[in-house]
Amino acid sequence: MKAVVYPFHPAGTVTVPPSKSMSHRAIICASLASGTSIIRNIAWSEDILVTLEGMKKLGAHINQYDDYAEITGIQSFQDIQDTNIFCNESGSTLRFFIPIFSLCKQAITFHGQGRLMQRPQSVYKEIFDRQHLSFQQDQDHIKINGQLQAGEYTVRGDISSQFISGLLFTLPLLDKKSIIHIMEPFESRSYIQLTIDMLKRFQIDVEWLDENTIAVEGKQHYQPCDYTIEGDFSQFAFFGVLAAINHDLCIKGMDITSKQGDKAILSILEQAGITVHTEENGYQIQHGIINPITIDLQDCPDLGPILTVLGMYAKGTIQIIHAGRLRIKESDRIEAMETELRKCGVNIHSTQDTITICGKTQYQGGVHFNGHNDHRIVMSLAIAASRMEQPCTIHGAQAIRKSYPNFFQDLQKIGGKVVISDD
Numbered sequence: 001m002k003a004v005v006y007p008f009h010p011a012g013t014v015t016v017p018p019s020k021s022m023s024h025r026a027i028i029c030a031s032l033a034s035g036t037s038i039i040r041n042i043a044w045s046e047d048i049l050v051t052l053e054g055m056k057k058l059g060a061h062i063n064q065y066d067d068y069a070e071i072t073g074i075q076s077f078q079d080i081q082d083t084n085i086f087c088n089e090s091g092s093t094l095r096f097f098i099p100i101f102s103l104c105k106q107a108i109t110f111h112g113q114g115r116l117m118q119r120p121q122s123v124y125k126e127i128f129d130r131q132h133l134s135f136q137q138d139q140d141h142i143k144i145n146g147q148l149q150a151g152e153y154t155v156r157g158d159i160s161s162q163f164i165s166g167l168l169f170t171l172p173l174l175d176k177k178s179i180i181h182i183m184e185p186f187e188s189r190s191y192i193q194l195t196i197d198m199l200k201r202f203q204i205d206v207e208w209l210d211e212n213t214i215a216v217e218g219k220q221h222y223q224p225c226d227y228t229i230e231g232d233f234s235q236f237a238f239f240g241v242l243a244a245i246n247h248d249l250c251i252k253g254m255d256i257t258s259k260q261g262d263k264a265i266l267s268i269l270e271q272a273g274i275t276v277h278t279e280e281n282g283y284q285i286q287h288g289i290i291n292p293i294t295i296d297l298q299d300c301p302d303l304g305p306i307l308t309v310l311g312m313y314a315k316g317t318i319q320i321i322h323a324g325r326l327r328i329k330e331s332d333r334i335e336a337m338e339t340e341l342r343k344c345g346v347n348i349h350s351t352q353d354t355i356t357i358c359g360k361t362q363y364q365g366g367v368h369f370n371g372h373n374d375h376r377i378v379m380s381l382a383i384a385a386s387r388m389e390q391p392c393t394i395h396g397a398q399a400i401r402k403s404y405p406n407f408f409q410d411l412q413k414i415g416g417k418v419v420i421s422d423d
């Protein structure tokens, strides 16, 4: 799919889709609960669909409706019929599933696409090796066999928080207490708290013993719940930056009390001098001059690509630090943004862990971008293109389906001039 984005001034109100991170978590918790849960306000992106299909294979009964799901959880971890679990390109799905499916005590094969199996899995490999369980990986698959045991887990905190979330879903179901020690540097901490908050809604309790240690009692039982997914602050950020660099926008569908780490976009915009008005279920963001700031991505990695777009229109230099994990997402997101933005003359440089962008107010545009098979790169480039003088073409724009299939339609609703075609 190719998207040609013409220069435009957005206006009006956009409603952001429900949080992908919270949807994965709610579907998984409901699938592990004894009884029927209703999970409302779900958007069926590719990542959410693979989590849903995986939970069906585990034995959950799921009725899928337009924007909600009725989920009756599994009775027990019996032998499953189909042991091939497809995760496509979803890191969350794969890393949340591996410990959960270990409870089936049978050989399970996880299939990945794109870059998924090249993204690091070493934390689980080490745990499985230590517990003398089988964990084999090749270019497109991971095969496990054997059940994780309760006990002490010491895990690195700087590769992906998704390993820790995966353990948190699973350890409460074991017969004894477990302790998770998270090594410093501990990044994406907010995502661990999202997992813990979701577990609590399903009556699973875990306890922080200190800033890096979590105690998980065994023999717990997930209870069903009726839960509505709140708006996604990672997706909000694309519209927040669009408003800041281009024209005022009202952005709705948000829980203003949200604990999502990517809610940091609001304070980042404010720090850069942008005016943010809080409204009942969203925000009004005003277009303005973007002042030079330093942005720390330690707790909000998914904001990285769109913040490079904020930087390219800044009045001065924007420095992004603790960005190293962007290199192990669906693409090397630092390299991808550097390559693409340089095509239109952006002054952008990186080290392994930092990005520096010297902004200016105008770019000629008229270039052909590559989407790097990464939804957040495609969406960021579309926002960057909105303010250029000539239309830009984004190749591989279908990558948006991973998290936000209606992104271009939503952009069109607020005045976006985008022409989509199949090649």
Ligand SMILES: O=C(O)C1=C[C@@H](OP(=O)(O)O)[C@@H](O)[C@H](O)C1
Residues within 6 Å of the ligand: 020, 021, 022, 092, 159, 160, 161, 162, 165, 187, 188, 191, 301, 302, 325
């Ligand atoms: O737990 C989650 O829902 C996520 C955690 C983050 O990953 P890392 O912890 O690997 O940084 C984030 O980048 C990803 O998009 C979603």
Ligand SMILES: C=C(OP(=O)(O)O)C(=O)O
Residues within 6 Å of the ligand: 047, 089, 090, 091, 092, 093, 302, 329, 330, 376, 403
């Ligand atoms: C990195 C992302 O997701 P995941 O890790 O689940 O593939 C993302 O949505 O930006």
